[in-house]
Amino acid sequence: MAVRALPREHGTRTRAPARPDLRVVRGSKAARRRPVLLVVLAVVTVFGVTGMHASIGQDGLRAATLERQVQKETERLSLLRAQVAQLSTAKRIADEANKLGLVADPDPSFVGDTSASPQEQAAGREQDERDQSQHRQALDTP
């Protein structure tokens, strides 16, 4: 609080001037509120930053948990794929088929058009190769 001297009264005293009387001078309202605002702002900032840190920490933990979950699921997928591969091997399918009584014809017969000209037969062979190639490509595509 600022303090200043009162104006002297003329002719009332003859002695040497004494120490002036003091009085309280009040500042403006805005000036008085400034420190309060600063304190509030500081407190809010501290709490805000702390809260944000806590939130980031929580998110980090959640991200770590999710990462672990993703890894677990990926591992489960790999194991299931391997299981499928084991169950679909050529040997297992052949064994299962044999158990069910399915056997390959030892003397397969083929139906052919003996009346076809050599050109038609060649065209048929080419078509067969194209079919097989397409079949292979379809299977090769992951």
Place this chain on the structure above:
Amino acid sequence: MSRVALRRAGTMGAVLLLCLAAIGVRLGYVQAIRSEAYAAEARKQRVRNITLPARRGAIYDRYGGELAVSIPARTVYGNPKLITDPAATARTLAPLLERDAVPIEADLRKNSSFVYLARRIGLVTAEKVEELKLPGIGVVDEPRRLYPNENLASAVVGFIGTDQKGLAGIEFGYDKLLGGRPGWRVLEQDPRGRRIPQGVFTEQPPVPGSDVMLTIDPDLQLSTEAALQRAVEKTRANGGIAVALDPRTGEIFAMANNPTFDPNIIDGLDPQAIKNRAVTDAYEPGSVNKIITASAALAEGAIKPDEQMWVPYSIKIADATFIEHEHGARSLDLRGILTQSSNLGTIRLAQELGAEKLDEYFKSFGYGKTTGLGFPGESAGMLPSAGRWETSLPTMAIGQGLSVTPLQIAQAFATIANDGVVVEPRLVSGWVDPQGDIHRTPEARRHRVIPDEVASTVRDMLRTVVAEGTGVLAQIPGYDVAGKTGTARRLKEGVGYSGHIASFVGMFPANAPRLVIAIVLDNAVPIEGGLAAAPAFAEIGKEAVRILRIPPGA
């Protein structure tokens, strides 16, 4: 204040000053002199540098079926220096790890800070071990390689070691491509091993390995291995090899070795048993080699297809006498020489050709060099000059005194099947990179060796071998088969000639072959290729026409 009090206060002040000075000195030592070391020590406790293993690529057959895959697994380890009660720890772990407590305890008492307790165990078991929170016991990721087909094409696929590096077969040959590049992660962890969310965290993800696609047809491979197994058992052979390939593209559909092995269980395997002998072992081919002498003679005009040649009962060359055991002197054309597998007829053809020409044809058919397959440990065989000794020309003409791999002999027959054009065999059709892009192996290199009419003539003569000659047991009902039998003396290292190699190599349909199959049996009884190996060829052929959908008159 009295003098005593003043003295006491002074003493106390001095003690306090001394304490403060000591603290100050220590503070200076810690903060200034040893600050780096302490900071590093603290970092070491918090910051972990973890290597992230790369996923090893899979190996697929031609239809995308898995021949080798990596699956997640865990390894349990111990730090004996942190274990206070090894006996109790061993007793707790034993039922989970399916091991006796005694050896576990022995491991935990070792003077070491790291011991393996169980490697590549299941995830569930590992989780149970982790839940026990035993001091000094830890669990790490260590993927396991699985070969779902077990013995199928095992010598081709190969296997990996405990360090995840390929040791044999495609696993070894394509290790760099399959292995990928490991990554790393640096992070801060709390004392319980959890990541500190806002701590140090940098990561270089691993680059997964590429998947390799083979040309192997799993069904034909299975049939080939089964037929080979039956042939080996029936003829009481020491072992056998079979190769089936498409002569037009060089693609290998099946490559079988007997005995075979399961790559999932590699401990204690005989190193000889794991070899892919179709490419690593060379043998003297015997009479199947006569097709090269015959092709060269026809191509060079040494004989015409219908020309008759006088074949004597015996020929003396240098100090050796070559005798035709089962026949007397007679006149034969080239078809007759091949159909009856006449040694002396073939020797006479070679004499007409000369050593230099014969050498040239052997080389152009691919003898004496690797096939270009790129398989690890592939043998080039042995091709000395036919002019080296006086007896080299006649012996090499009939397939002795030189050695080839079963794949090389299959390639020579594929050349005849392919109208005189050599096509490099292929086992890898391509690979899929981690981004999923498919990279096809470049087209097989090819070059002409003999004119197409010569190849066609030889093929026609080989039909007679199967129709009415030494190879009748190789017939496939409904199909024209062309092929040649081989019965060769077996050269054993350090022993000399001991036993026999029986073989049959053939192709079908003879007019436009779609498949070449080579069968080699080691020390079979009967010793003749026509009796021991030809039936196995027919058995595989019958399955192949069904699996590959080969019509009779293709």
